[in-house]
Amino acid sequence: MDITLLFLTVFIAGTLFLVGSKIERHFIFFLIRTKHFINLIDKLASISPMLWKFLADFAIVLSFSGLGAAYLSRYRKFGRNLDAILLLIGLAAIILWWQGLPFFLFSLVVLAIGIKSLSSIKNPNADFLVTTTLTSVIWLSMTHWFVAVLEGMFGLIVIIFAPLIENAFAITSGESTIPGVSPVILIPFKIAGEWCFPIPGMDICIPVFYGLIALILLLIVHEFAHGILARVHKLKLRSTGLLTLGIIPIGAFVEPDEEEFQRSESLIKTRVLSMGSFANLVLGIVTFFLFLYIALPSAMIVAESHVPYIDVNSRIETIDNAPAVVDEFNTYLFTNKLWTIDKKSIEGKDNINITTDRGTFLLRVEDAKKIKMRTQPQFRYNYQICGINIFQILTGILFWTFFFNINIALINLLPIPPFDGGKMLIELISIFDIGKATVRRVISVVILLGLLILLVNAFPLINMLTEYIGDLIGCYCSFFPI
Structure with a gap:
């Protein structure tokens, strides 16, 4: 059975089951509450x-x-x-x-x-x-001194917005068609033979198995961190639980008593809000270094070749005496990418030597450019169970846990409600002893600027969507001419 059809069948069946239950529902979004984890949070606190x-x-x-x-x-x-x-x-x-x-x-x-x-x-x-x-x-x-000074003044939000602003200028000037922001599509697609969750507009596809594990770890760590700080300050927790889209977990929550939380001192609120992203940053950094320790640069395997002697599935060892490898980070980030020989490494040359596991061959540069390669991950350790390399699975989990946690931690610090960063900013502005009306104006300006930057960065996605809808209309008109 096609896995997309199987996924949709399970999704619909599971969603209908949740609809028939007494679980709180908003359209197909569900809040699944429980009190089972509150005792564990109390012990940790x-x-x-x-x-x-x-x-x-x-x-x-x-x-x-x-x-x-x-x-x-x-x-x-x-x-x-x-x-x-x-x-x-x-x-x-x-x-x-x-x-x-x-x-x-x-x-x-x-x-x-x-x-x-x-x-x-x-x-x-x-x-x-x-x-x-x-x-x-x-x-x-x-980084550049100007960015460094701003970072020193305002923190990680500068590291978030600096590349987004740079990309926004590139988009508006026509120098780039790559979106600076893009959602993860939580529907599996088969891309280059692998089932994954795509990120539109980017050459990134998250393997389904690793993506779901990373998402679950992210949600647990983030919400437990909020809950621990709430209990440290003796705030009541009404429940813990999951926010789901149908049966897919898209969020987790630790639900404090909202009235008690809003009445609490500013420092307490800011501490509770700060810990979610911080916990994700810590988990992301730890998993990244573990990943770098276990994973090794990947070998290059010929995927497509129209060149004599360079056979498909042969391993390229050197290109003009330079090792043919791809670093660990790019191997996992661009899982399904087909690589070509770096143009800079062969610039100005007429012929190059390519060594594979089947010999060394002298090729014209024009022929060498036609070779397409895929990566083959390598690991510091190899331990197999039933023919499966455990460290291959572990490195996949580590990398995507790092990827999700770092990105979500930074996104959550955006000074835009309802993100934690937006709520924290309201508390931090209180140090300036300004009126509530002024605070609202400052927050409104920050929100508008932030949304404008995000909108410009999403513009290539809007173009892609427009083109896709246009193609669908074109197909419809070709079948049903007016």
Whole structure:
């Protein structure tokens, strides 16, 4: 049976079952509530409440950098978490710009004196300035100085919007037709022989098995993190559960008592909101490094060849004496992509040597360009059960868990309600002692700018959809001429 038909059959049958149950429903969206996990959340919250509060404060500064530090400065009377966070950021900056042991020791002394002074004066402006400086120093090693300074001031939202703004200019100028944002289509399609969830407009297709596991892990970690911080602050949890589209899980929730949550202090609300994305970032980083440790650069296998002696399914070992491999990241991100020989590596040449597992051959560059290759993943370890390499499955799970968690964590920090980043921004703006009307105006401007950037980045998708509808209308008219 075709797997798409099977998927639709199971989806419809499962959805009809949910419709007939007493589960809360909004069209084909369902809220499946339970209280079974509340005891587990309570146990996790009781392990070390002080540690959870520190992690939440760290998440606030990580998310909003200088602005987050200025916000926490108002709450220095509740503890010294901000001092410890500034020490960690300062140490990272000093180590990143290592200039020898004397420099390290001198910088460490200056940092300690500075943090002690900040703790004494309790000035949000000073905390903002110092955190902005230290964070900008870290980012200067990775990006343009202007972006680094903005990141130091406003946090990860700059890292989110900077490439989107750049891509928006490329789209409006006609230099790019690639969307900057695109949804995952949670319906399996068979692409290049593999069932996966496609991302329209991008050469990315998420294998169904790995995608579902990664999505479930993401939802559990995100919502448990919210729930743990809520219980650390003694907020009641009414239920936990899943949000589903039919029978497909598309979200999870830990439901606090909303009235109690809204009445709680601003710091408590911000801590609870911050932990979801932070937990996803941590899981994403951990799984990424585990993936890099287990996975090795992939071998190149001939997929299509119209060249004598270069047989399909032969393994290409070197191209002009350079190893023929694709890095681990691109292997898994572009699962079904067919690769060609890098034009830069053969520029200006008439002939090149290609070595396969069947010999070395001298080819004209024009012929070599016609060869198409697929990747064959390789692993540091090989352990098979029933002919299945366990580490092949593990690397797939690790990569897509990283992919989902990093992307969702950043998206969730967008300063646009109903994302957590939008709700946090409302709380953070309160440090400026401005009226509610001004807060609403600031939030409205941020939302409009954010939506405009997202809309421009989605414009290629709109063009694709328009062309697709036009093709359908054309097919209809050809069968049923007017």
